[in-house]
Amino acid sequence: MARVSSAQRRVELVQAALRVIDRDGVHGATTRAIVAEAHVPLATFHYVFRSRDELIRELIAYVVEQEGRAAEGTLQSATDIRSLLRTGLQAYFDLVVSEPNREQAMFELFHYALRTDELDDLPRLQYERYHRTAADLLAAAARQLEITWSVPLDELARLLVTFTDGLTLAWLADRHDAAAARTMDHAADFIARFANPPTEQINQGAHS
Amino acid sequence: MARVSSAQRRVELVQAALRVIDRDGVHGATTRAIVAEAHVPLATFHYVFRSRDELIRELIAYVVEQEGRAAEGTLQSATDIRSLLRTGLQAYFDLVVSEPNREQAMFELFHYALRTDELDDLPRLQYERYHRTAADLLAAAARQLEITWSVPLDELARLLVTFTDGLTLAWLADRHDAAAARTMDHAADFIARFANPPTEQINQGAHS
DNA sequence: GTCTATAAGGAGATAGAC
DNA sequence: GTCTATCTCCTTATAGAC
Incomplete structure (x- = not known):
């Protein structure tokens, strides 16, 4: 060699x-x-x-950083915040569908680190990075469409990550594409409601 | 013996x-x-x-069923759907906080089953049970307060599970109680909006 | 049904020749 | 820096006495 x-x-x-x-x-x-x-x-x-866990530590830092960077280039353009959010969620979801094992691995690494004494500082950093990335995307979206958010950015960022995590887990379990799409519809509607000035609401009110 | x-x-x-x-x-x-x-x-x-995985299979069925049953007795009483939802989320969250290892274990078992050929039918069943439990709770809440849901029950149930999963993962990562409380506030507001007739909305509109 | 002893193999980590 | 051989420990699973 x-x-x-x-x-x-x-x-x-x-x-x-x-x-x-x-x-x-x-x-x-x-x-x-x-x-x-x-x-x-x-x-x-x-x-x-020095040890296997030393590699795992470096690996987690590497993939979390990589995932953060990948998300940054994701923001597209749209005329209203609701469709911008919906498109962004779809882009994330398409990535999950095309490489389900990767997202599964992110979860496994998270749980492995939670259980391993020498790595138990990593989960916090991992989610800090997720939340920061989400906040950056939401801020960029607001700039692009000249809106402001009616709740603190970090609160909204955490909500967005909550949605993507929950969305991903359920889809990994049942691979129900249509249900995932409906979840994304609702997530986009939900977060779009925090935009000022508001756009007219769709998917709201009596469906039954 | x-x-x-x-x-x-x-x-x-x-x-x-x-x-x-x-x-x-x-x-x-x-x-x-x-x-x-x-x-x-x-x-x-x-x-x-016969094997370790045979025990794991039985164990997953056992804990999923147990968690489903535990959730059923959870529904309290309230005068409006928003506080009923908020209280239910809090009850779930209190359980996570009091026994974080248990919820962590549920996730680990889920991912273990996803990776194990002989167990890969379990994740689907696990989430079917979660979704059914959530649907039952939402239906019971609707009966109690004499409201109807403006979107299909299973769609709403999936959203509720999405919230609890995302909420739990982020909290396991950073143990940020206050942020979790805010997420639950938003989740309750969000789902309450699908109730007919609507109650007056709080936490809506311009905060900034 | 219960138990001791052991098979058979995989794990992380290291010694020491080159 | 690179590599072969090996140490030590732990894993699932089983054989066979009681």
């Missing part, structure tokens, strides 16, 4: 581990499975990482 | 396994840890269960 810097080896192993986790879950991401995926001998693992 | 029926041994082991999972996570629920918790020799495990 060519001699490679330790820093580069770390990145290679993190990315290999991520592929293994997507495929087999956090449980399947043993040091042996990771080095096989990366085509390096087992000893290389412990040459560049 | 006294001779005990196989059926009873199964229940004992499931309950012991549940205690281990609450304490150490699904990952820590090895056959050895379970039999130690139940104070039986290792061979007893495989005398009554």
